[in-house]
Amino acid sequence: MKVFMLNGSPHEKGCTYTALKVIADELKAQGVDSEIVWLGNGAVRSCVGCGCCAKLGKCVYSDDPVNALGEKIKSANGYIFGAPVHYSSPNGATVSALDRLFMAFGSHMRLKPAACIVSARRAGTTASYDVLNKYIGINNMIQVPSTYWNMVHGSRPEEVLKDEEGVTIMRAVASNMAWLIKLLASAEGTPLAAPVDIPKAKTNFIR
Numbered sequence: 001m002k003v004f005m006l007n008g009s010p011h012e013k014g015c016t017y018t019a020l021k022v023i024a025d026e027l028k029a030q031g032v033d034s035e036i037v038w039l040g041n042g043a044v045r046s047c048v049g050c051g052c053c054a055k056l057g058k059c060v061y062s063d064d065p066v067n068a069l070g071e072k073i074k075s076a077n078g079y080i081f082g083a084p085v086h087y088s089s090p091n092g093a094t095v096s097a098l099d100r101l102f103m104a105f106g107s108h109m110r111l112k113p114a115a116c117i118v119s120a121r122r123a124g125t126t127a128s129y130d131v132l133n134k135y136i137g138i139n140n141m142i143q144v145p146s147t148y149w150n151m152v153h154g155s156r157p158e159e160v161l162k163d164e165e166g167v168t169i170m171r172a173v174a175s176n177m178a179w180l181i182k183l184l185a186s187a188e189g190t191p192l193a194a195p196v197d198i199p200k201a202k203t204n205f206i207r
Contacts, residue, residue, distance in 0.1 A: 005082065009083065016083065020036050045064055083117075084118070129149050146169050
């Protein structure tokens with residue numbers, strides 16, 4: 001059992017990483033492996049809606065980390081997507097990466113547990129949290145709950161660790177993630193392994 005965790009911050013070992021590390025430590029204590037993967041601080045292309053990923057099984061662009069992240073996503077049992085808040089929104093690189101990851105690799109994440117976490121000095125957390133959660137909601141995934149909205153506050157890693165409530169929220173996310181992964185594993189091979197599939201009806205507002 002393994003959880004894939006995306007650190008979308010341009011800072012490899014900054015506040016977002018610190019929150020994810022709290023989650024990783026709690027997962028380990030409960031017998032679940034994890035990997036924190038840094039998105040990096042280079043350019044990340046945005047999705048252009050070309051549709052090539054449906055034919056290729058990956059994004060047509062291979063000059064940034066998205067396809068490599070997608071390969072890691074395939075084998076994970078759960079997901080944590082972490083981003084810093086920039087101007088009351090998740091940073092642009094994380095949004096661009098998630099747009100393409102969910103388009104090209106979303107089928108590998110369906111019916112698996114996922115959570116999003118955000119990090120900010122002060123404000124913009126709830127708006128950013130809402131943006132990230134929409135990826136989970138549109139992809140038929142299981143949103144992992146916690147004791148509050150999944151956010152930490154601080155300008156530096158040491159300040160994040162002083163956010164006692166934020167730290168306990170991260171630990172609760174990890175605990176609930178471990179619990180859900182184990183529950184799903186116990187259902188394999190039984191009628192409860194997957195829900196009854198309801199085909200999607202797609203309509204347009206203009207007709």
